[in-house]
Amino acid sequence: MPGDNANKALVDSLNGLLADLFALYLKTKNFHWHVAGPQFHDLHLLFDSHATEVFALTDVVAERVRKNHGATLTSIGAIGAKATIADDDRAGLDAMTMVRALRDDNVTLIGRIRAAKAAAGEAGDNATDGMADDWTDQAEQRVWFLTQILGG
C-alpha cells in the first residue's frame, strides 16, 4: 500500500508543477504581448496558443492535488515560492531570445511532469500517472515547434 510519505511527495510534486505552469503561462503571455519584428504575426499567435494550452493544465493539475487529499497553491505568493521557471520582466527582448527562453522553459516543464509521474507511480495514483503522458506530449510539441523556429 502506498504510504503517507508517497502521497505527500506526490502532492508536493504536483504543486511544484502547478507553480511552473502558472509561471510559464504568464511568461508566454508576456512574450505574446511584447514580441516584435518580422515574425511578429506568427509568433504572436503561436505564443498565445501555447499560453492557452499551459493555462488549461493548471486546473487539471490542481484538481489532481485535491483528489489526492492535498491542499493546492492558494496565491501568487505561493506560486512564487514553488516555481523554478524564472520570471523575465524584460518587455523588449529580441524575438529569437523569447523563442529560446520558452523552448528551454518547456524542457524544464517536461522534467517537472516526469517527476510528478514518478511520484504518482510511487503513490499508486494511476490517473495522474496516465494523464502525465498527455501533458508531456503537449510540452514536447511546444518544444519541437520552438526548436524548429530556431533552426532545428
Ligand SMILES: [Fe+2]
Ligand atoms: Fe492576445
